Amino acid sequence: MTTLYIAPGSCSFAAHVLVRELELPIEVQKVALLAADSPIHRINPLGKVPALEFDDGTVLTENSAILPYLADQKPEARLLGPVGSRERARVQSWLGFLNSELHTSLRPVNRPERFSDDAAHFDAIRAKGRRQVTALFEHIERSAEGLWLTGERFSVADAYLGVFLFWAERGKLLDWASLPKLSALFEAYRARPAVQVARQVEQAS
Amino acid sequence: MTTLYIAPGSCSFAAHVLVRELELPIEVQKVALLAADSPIHRINPLGKVPALEFDDGTVLTENSAILPYLADQKPEARLLGPVGSRERARVQSWLGFLNSELHTSLRPVNRPERFSDDAAHFDAIRAKGRRQVTALFEHIERSAEGLWLTGERFSVADAYLGVFLFWAERGKLLDWASLPKLSALFEAYRARPAVQVARQVEQAS
Numbered sequence: 415m416t417t418l419y420i421a422p423g424s425c426s427f428a429a430h431v432l433v434r435e436l437e438l439p440i441e442v443q444k445v446a447l448l449a450a451d452s453p454i455h456r457i458n459p460l461g462k463v464p465a466l467e468f469d470d471g472t473v474l475t476e477n478s479a480i481l482p483y484l485a486d487q488k489p490e491a492r493l494l495g496p497v498g499s500r501e502r503a504r505v506q507s508w509l510g511f512l513n514s515e516l517h518t519s520l521r522p523v524n525r526p527e528r529f530s531d532d533a534a535h536f537d538a539i540r541a542k543g544r545r546q547v548t549a550l551f552e553h554i555e556r557s558a559e560g561l562w563l564t565g566e567r568f569s570v571a572d573a574y575l576g577v578f579l580f581w582a583e584r585g586k587l588l589d590w591a592s593l594p595k596l597s598a599l600f601e602a603y604r605a606r607p608a609v610q611v612a613r614q615v616e617q618a619s
Numbered sequence: 620m621t622t623l624y625i626a627p628g629s630c631s632f633a634a635h636v637l638v639r640e641l642e643l644p645i646e647v648q649k650v651a652l653l654a655a656d657s658p659i660h661r662i663n664p665l666g667k668v669p670a671l672e673f674d675d676g677t678v679l680t681e682n683s684a685i686l687p688y689l690a691d692q693k694p695e696a697r698l699l700g701p702v703g704s705r706e707r708a709r710v711q712s713w714l715g716f717l718n719s720e721l722h723t724s725l726r727p728v729n730r731p732e733r734f735s736d737d738a739a740h741f742d743a744i745r746a747k748g749r750r751q752v753t754a755l756f757e758h759i760e761r762s763a764e765g766l767w768l769t770g771e772r773f774s775v776a777d778a779y780l781g782v783f784l785f786w787a788e789r790g791k792l793l794d795w796a797s798l799p800k801l802s803a804l805f806e807a808y809r810a811r812p813a814v815q816v817a818r819q820v821e822q823a824s
Contacts, residue, residue, distance in 0.1 A: 460758065472705065476715030478683050479708050486703040497702035498691040500677065503684050510681030513715060518723040522734055528751070529727055529734050530743040538735040539744075546733070553665065 416440045418480075419457055419465045421447045422616035425517060426464035428477060428574040430616070432484040434608035435573070436491055440466075440484075442615065478513045481570040482506065493570045501564070508563050508571035516554075516578055519546045523585070547587055555593045561602055568606070576603040621645045623685075624662055624670045626652045627821035630722060631669035633682060633779040635821065637689040639813035640778070641696055645671075645689075647820065683718045686775040687711065698775045706769070713768050713776035721759075721783055724751045728790070752792055760798045766807055773811070781808040 418433055418440050420426035424447065433440050445454045447461065458465045458475050466474040466483070474480055485494035495501030522529055522543030526536035554575070560566045563575060579600040582588045590597050603609055623638055623645050625631035629652065638645050650659045652666065663670040663680050671679040671688070679685055690699035700706030727734055727748030731741035759780070765771045768780060784805040787793045795802050808814055 459761075468705070474705070474708050474712055476712040476719070478715035478718065479712035482711060483703075483705075483708040489703075498688075498694075500673070500679070500688075503679050503688040506687060507679055507681040507684035510683035510718060513683065513719045514681070514723060518719060528747070530740060530747055532740070532743050535735060535737070535740045535743060538737050538740060542733070542735055556664075 415469060417467045418442050419445050419454055419463050419467065420616070421445055421454075421463045424463055425477060425574075425577050427577045427580070427612060427616065428570075429464040429466070429480050429484060430612045431573045431576065431606075431608050432481060432493070432570065434611050435493065435606070436484060436488045438484060438487055444616070476513075477574060478506075478509045481509060481574060485570045492567065493573070504564050505569045505571045508569075509574060512571065512574050512578065516547070516550050519543060519550055520578070520581065523547060523587070544587065547582075551582065551588055551593065551596060555595050558595050558599065561598060563599075572599070572603065575599070576609065579603065620674060622672045623647050624650050624659055624668050624672065625821070626650055626659075626668045629668055630682060630779075630782050632782045632785070632817060632821065633775075634669040634671070634685050634689060635817045636778045636781065636811075636813050637686060637698070637775060639816050640698070640811070641689060641693045643689060643692055649821070681718075682779060683711075683714045686714060686779060690775045697772065698778070709769050710774045710776045713774075714779060717776065717779050717783065721752070721755050724748060724755055725783065725786065728752060728792070749792065752787075756787065756793055756798065756801060760800050763800050763804065766804060768804075777804070777808065780804070781814065784808065 418429055420430050420442060422444060430442055433442060445463065446452045447454060447463065454463060454465065455461055457467055457473055460475070462475065464477060464480050466480050474483060482494055494505050522539045526539040529539050530536070562568050562572045564571065579596065623634055625635050625647060627649060635647055638647060650668065651657045652659060652668065659668060659670065660666055662672055662678055665680070667680065669682060669685050671685050679688060687699055690696070699710050727744045731744040734744050735741070767773050767777045769776065784801065
């Protein structure tokens with residue numbers, strides 16, 4: 415059986431949501447990321463989630479690969495467009511933006527120690543990071559094409575964006591009143607049964 | 620006609636190589652990134668390349684979307700696997716890794732000012748960044764499955780990796796003698812006619 419390795423509260427939440435949305439026959443297994451004896455180190459030498467392990471032992475990593483792969487297991491759900499289409503390319507473009515810009519811009523905010531060995535630099539690194547995160551969320555607010563990122567249909571890109579909206583809420587990073595589209599998207603995201611089930615599973619001990 | 624906007628020497632080189640590899644009917648247009656009057660600001664509000672503008676005026680951004688889109692225009696060239704296949708997912712995983720890990724880890728090295736407003740921090744940020752870049756290239760060296768990233772067949776992920784090998788060479792970031800697989804891959808990359816043509820076009824004034 416295929417297994418999806420997740421760490422509660424991490425960016426693997428998007429893949430977890432897709433497994434629930436699409437009711438895929440995939441076992442979801444929680445792992446601790448920082449424990450030296452965590453099974454994740456056997457699965458992914460980079461020690462990161464999400465990781466998808468197939469029954470032949472091969473492993474797929476990276477959200478921008480796992481999320482499209484999961485969506486393509488049930489194309490009729492249309493969480494990603496048909497191959498070669500611009501619809502698909504637009505969703506993939508959002509995945510790339512969220513992955514390479516938004517996710518990485520949160521790193522200086524949450525883990526300034528990755529950017530300097532001198533703790534005296536951390537406040538400046540965090541402050542600069544927060545301004546970049548704000549600018550990126552404002553770009554999303556301006557660019558979203560409907561209730562969801564690419565219009566009125568929920569896509570794998572929205573499943574991924576939801577992770578960062580939860581993080582922004584938890585870290586009090588955003589002035590939600592100035593972001594009406596993102597606020598509505600977040601409300602609709604939280605209302606999805608798949609999101610609610612995934613959260614319950616991740617929060618259970 | 621579809622237009623690909625590139626900036627010479629930037630990460631848009633990968634898309635440029637694919638246009639040549641696949642002999643796609645796409646016009647390649649060079650733009651200046653930092654000039655205030657550059658046409659890129661009309662095409663992409665984030666001011667970034669690559670950007671692919673279709674004849675109806677819609678624009679696609681992000682390498683992790685553009686590179687698969689280009690490959691899917693000529694599936695018979697097999698630069699990406701069939702939709703839903705693990706072969707495709709593995710290439711997409713490398714694209715995600717290069718996009719979100721390697722590319723972003725080069726930022727502190729090349730642009731420390733993005734991480735702190737205090738110039739006194741830049742040396743520490745650059746030094747930390749260089750160590751992370753080295754670790755990521757070592758991970759690639761260990762993980763490449765053949766001459767190319769996913770085996771003996773050149774893929775869109777290799778087209779993308781080549782960009783960072785050129786950057787690493789230019790910035791003297793790597794000890795090539797300790798990276799035999801990456802050295803061989805880089806040599807094979809530079810020998811490809813499409814890479815040579817793309818370089819000549821980008822270097823011409």
